[in-house]
Amino acid sequence: AQKVTQAQTEISVVEKEDVTLDCVYETRDTTYYLFWYKQPPSGELVFLIRRNSFDEQNEISGRYSWNFQKSTSSFNFTITASQVVDSAVYFCALITYGNNRLAFGKGNQVVVIP
């Protein structure tokens, strides 16, 4: 079985503050992929990043960064110097090799206050 836990439901920050979204996953498979998606108010989910289980390198993309730690089964996401356009729901997701069914966490609602 595979499971993704995003404990924080709603997070409010003032513009320019950093915000970190926690993601903890469970799987018995050794080969898997982790994802983050963004869902803006318009509704569609936008792919942000994919990381496979053999690549623990952290990644930075502009103001976004991701910290993958297999030892704690976590794949956390940080938005640096948040902006109002970052206001959205963010989903962490997991797919295991051969499963082909993406399991989503419950999502984090991020509200950036100007």
Next chain:
Amino acid sequence: EADIYQTPRYLVIGTGKKITLECSQTMGHDKMYWYQQDPGMELHLIHYSYGVNSTEKGDLSSESTVSRIRTEHFPLTLESARPSHTSQYLCASSEFEDAGELFFGEGSRLTVL
């Protein structure tokens, strides 16, 4: 930019009506999915397809049905809508070999009175 389209974006109907939510993609993707998103934001997979004439039930039981007669088209049908079907329905697609990188439509928000 993803080329996956859902219609209608918003639908308000009465109990007992038959409805079909349309989903089309122009990327030639083999895999397509329907997710139901409840007001608490959580996404539940209700149907998926790996290609033409292939459809499977997802993790969440749903009274809806789907069909996949053409690669680009994956409609979802409710024969008799009920208030419990009120939700947001998201369609997605991906390439067969590409694990997890789903492209999503903007969703269809259904309200059953």
